[in-house]
Amino acid sequence: MSIVLSHSTALQLYRAPARPSSMPTFPQTARPLKTGAPQETDIARARTLLASYGVPDQMLETIDVLVSHQKERRRRAGVRCHVCAIELPPQSLVQLDAGIFAVDPRFCALLAAQSLSRLELVEYFFELCGSYALPFEEGGEYRDAAPLANVASLESFFRAMSGSRGATKALWAARYTRDGSRSPMETSTTMTLVLPKRLGGLGIRGVRMDRRIAIATSARRMTRRGCFYADVYIESARLLIEYMGMRHEEERRQVEDGERDNALDAMGYHVVRIWRWALFDKASYRRILEKICVQVGLRASRFPPDFADRQEELRRFVLRAWLK
Template identity: 35%
Template sequence: MAAKEKPRIGEGNRRPAGCALPLHVLIADACVRTETEGVVTHTWGSPFPDTAFAEAGEGFLMSAPEFCFLQMAGCLSLVQLIQLGFELCGTYALVGSAPVVRRAAPLTTKAKLAAFVEQSSGARGCKKAARAVRYVQDGAASPMETMLAMMLCLPYGLGGYGLEKPLINHRVDVPSSSKRLADRAYCVCDLCWPEAKLCVEYDSARYHVDPDRQDSDARRRSTLIALGYTVVTVTRGQVMDAGAFNRLAHQLAKQTGKRLRYSDPDFTRKHRALRSELLQTFALKEDAR
């Protein structure tokens, strides 16, 4: 970062594993700015928190997930930044036009994002990042779970229905008194409102040809119902159709005790804009489960 020469790719195209070209490089001095097929440079005019960088191997440092979130506030819309927050705090990754990539564990958490943004007060994009992180949730395992949570729970002003935030991929343990009703020790719900005993399960077309998965899902739903939960199954068609999704939102609002008070046509316009922006990222994915 403090080099006085313009960054360039060295012999053998040496760079951190998995990094496609061009490399985006942070520099300390604007006089060494450059833009080539291999390197694009950026400057940062604020102090770096201690946790801004992580080792990337091969002698390189890379932006930590929290710093990446703050950096991207400068070029993403608010909705896109919230999406990125869900992805960083979830167990999936979007890589260009490729199918969704699964991760064993999240790269960061909402609490870490919020703490980093707070430490970076005054930095470029800080206000937008602070606003976005309020709506981020931990635990999403797929783009569709993110889309559902955002469309249902973002405030009216951003095009969401303003429902109380669910727990995402929440574990529901089967009590010992109910062991005879279940074939498992616990169930994991896509979206769960524990106080309302409500679960929303996304029914992915990806698993319609997998009898074993269908059987497991059916038994899991039966277990949740036996434990007193209302289980609502949502299909891709419902998510993609504005009218069907509106009915779903009203059903869930009733189940959670939320009275919807939005005003039309203003809300419908904002909801359509939100839906359109989310679909730009998610709709064409082969595996948007």
């Protein structure tokens, strides 16, 4: 094995639009990492490979790699070495080319816990377990992408690496992550629902995303659909929370949404719609969350005295990319 790409370099790999959809995994059984000192030729090859996947050149000026021993670290411009002296779980590395490996998405998530804040980590885990990838540059458009992991696989990996730096923090973040987010805005909305009250969230349990709801026979004449997929679903309250982006403003889509609401209402479900513009208005968004609290049965007495301030701080965090 020559080099193993890690940390921020691996993160950029998994956001790259032209990254291979399938990569061989390694090792087949648990074993310690064995590398040598990173060679300049291998670093150059890795840069060329990542650039071919669509990673911008400015993000390849410094390459992060894992090495198995302190003596293999090298201090030179363009490479940052991290010692990994623990046993690797099976399939925790992927092979990009001959002699060039990278940590797999679960391992990348664990390493992210070493540098990201708790809220940033939850946000990143939503992306890994969702069907989108964030852009490289601030202000760019996200793109559709297949999920790279799921919450169960992340938790299993973190437990297997329980002695590693960041494992406890990563397990905490996974507790508040949900599978199935389809956009950064859906992630932002769901984070405000599931995160604990001390961080400004509503602390709602039993929240699922992209939940399939079959249309009952009694409601089939009300809609052309055979089933619906809820952006967010709270089973205890039979409550669907829908994020309404710009595509929902189209006249035809509004008709379909109306049919959907009629069918769901006939089936005993409740629907709360969160329009994009409401996210950016402090008072509007607070009123929406208060309505959700009523539907779920959350009492104001259960929230800390300064909850409004914490809630606003969380709202500004999840929307920071759009509020600048």
